[in-house]
Amino acid sequence: MDFKLSEEQELLRKTVREFAEKELAPRDAAMDRANELPLDIVQKLVDAGLFGVYFPEEYGGAGADSVSAVIVMEELAKGSASIALTLDAHWLAVDPILHFGTPEQKKRFLPDLVSGNKLAAFALTEPAAGSDAAGIQSRAVKDGASWVLNGTKAFITNAGPAEVYVAAVKTDPEKGARGISTFIVEKGTPGFTIGKKEDKMGCRGSATAELGFSDCRIPAENLLGEENNGFRVAMSTLDFGRTCVAAMGAGLAGAALKVAAKYAQERQAFGQPIARFQAIQFMIADMAIGIEAARLLAYEAAWRRDAGLPYSKQAAMAKVLAADVAMKTCRDAIQVLGGYGYTRDYPPERYLRDAKLLEIGEGTSEILRMVIGTSTIKELG
Ligand SMILES: Cc1cc2nc3c(=O)[nH]c(=O)nc-3n(C[C@H](O)[C@H](O)[C@H](O)COP(=O)(O)OP(=O)(O)OC[C@H]3O[C@@H](n4cnc5c(N)ncnc54)[C@H](O)[C@@H]3O)c2cc1C
Incomplete structure (x- = not known):
């Protein structure tokens, strides 16, 4: 078992993280207020080559693997869950054309979709x-x-x-x-x-x-x-979509943790930084544990897909866990920030509103728990 990412994957993570910090995070609050997808940001994703990261080179993609796609999702979501969702939804449409399309359909549609020229x-x-x-x-x-x-x-x-x-x-x-x-x-x-x-x-x-x-x-x-x-086309498409949503959850929760950890060191109460209080440390610890577990499950689902192994159950488990972790982490990040956390001056309240979607889209947590439960009972019963 090897948990180490390749040099290319590490480089991709660094590049996308910098992209998200520079281009997405500073704009995310304004996007939230405007209730609008900014097309200039979509163009920046196109220019950065992120649309085609895991698609074959013959269609203009970078030819990377599904783990790389999941890395992109996680890092984008740290800057903006809205933009990560935009790319995830795009891939939900392009992936079935790649896997179920005729040679003519692939030739006709994939180049513009893989490059991102068309959404x-x-x-x-x-x-x-x-x-x-x-x-x-x-x-x-x-x-x-x-x-x-x-x-x-x-x-x-x-x-x-x-x-x-x-x-x-x-x-x-x-x-x-x-x-x-x-x-x-x-x-x-x-x-x-x-x-x-x-x-x-x-x-x-x-x-x-x-x-x-x-x-x-x-x-x-x-x-x-x-x-x-x-139905089969849609369900197999959603397996990868759920893997990507799980990575989004890990990324979004990671952004909330970062805000909470920084604030905890700066905010003084009773003559010391609140980071010194065990109650705060425990919340931060649970955030870090949850995020790591959610990330590993998402990566495992993507790894199984790359290895040609069945991964529907892992994708469902990854999504359910990541949605739970993202909700709890964002809620607790608000708690760490106290009254300020409850205002729009700080991002955790927005992160919490973004995180709620993860429990609904691409299979609700209830439906996915049913799927996981049924298959577990079948395996063990
Ligand atoms: C922002 C956003 C973006 C979306 N993007 C897309 C998209 O791009 N493409 C697309 O096709 N869809 C999209 N969706 C739709 C999304 O996938 C559905 O909302 C989701 O699958 C739930 O369906 P529903 O809203 O009809 O809820 P319902 O199916 O009506 O469920 C309502 C409630 O009942 C529960 N429930 C239903 N059946 C059962 C059961 N058998 N057992 C236990 N509980 C049950 C659900 O878990 C939920 O809590 C999007 C949704 C949102 C909010």
Whole structure:
């Protein structure tokens, strides 16, 4: 067993950390207030080559591994969870094109998506079906050389700025999860609209909106993967998404810990820095322990993916733990800062609002605990 990162991975971490400190952290509070994804920052990610870090070189990527992608997520989230989420959602759409796309689809879509010249979004959730993904109601009907899509998608990250959308839609409604297919839909297609923009609690520097399909006609060749195999496409995509979200959680919690540790050394009470009080030290210790555990689980899930091993369970465990750790760490960071922690003058309250998403998006903690519980009982029972 080797926990040591390669020289390239260490260099990547250093580069992304510096990028996040310089370009993201100073802007994160303003993004939160503006409730808007800043496109100039997206461009900076493009220029830094971060969009394509783990994609093959033949499509313009850097050809690094999934562990490297997770490092990028962790470090970006230290500067801005909103920007990490933007890239995570982009990868959710690009990853299935890489793994399930036809050679023509890969040639047509991947170069612009891997470079980040075009932003992408992954659309599974609907107003009436989130956790119950097999219960989606949007429909696609084959009509000659086209598919005609109708329905609504909800809470879609990157909806609006994205130019390419991977949408999961029912193609055989009688068959439940086995009657879903995924399609590539381009912005500007007649009948495809961007709907209500969400006014979110956190991650407000990311774009979230509804999508509408109204007799939206797309070419037959935009079917992604086999017909009625879309549930599998979506679930395998989410395994990596959850791994990335776990790394985001470790990064975000790491940012909260840093603020708390610094403040604890500066703030005086009863004639000494509060860092000398055991109550504060214990909170800081629990933060550090949780973050390390969450990071290791996220890295293990990514490592298993790179090794070609099953990793759905590890990805789910990593996400649940990282979401719990991020929530507790951000809450305790507010506590370490006392009254100041409760104001917008310091970042932990924003971090806490950002962290809450980690318990909801890409599988709620309840659903993932069910998945982990069921598979553990099956293994051991
Ligand atoms: C900011 C943001 C960004 C998002 N980005 C995307 C995106 O890019 N693409 C996309 O497709 N989706 C996206 N989502 C949607 C997200 O994945 C869903 O919100 C999530 O899966 C939960 O679905 P839901 O909101 O319908 O909640 P519901 O499924 O209605 O769940 C409500 C509550 O019931 C619980 N629950 C449901 N079923 C069970 C059960 N069987 N047992 C126990 N508890 C249960 C849930 O855990 C939850 O607590 C995003 C959401 C947010 C908030």
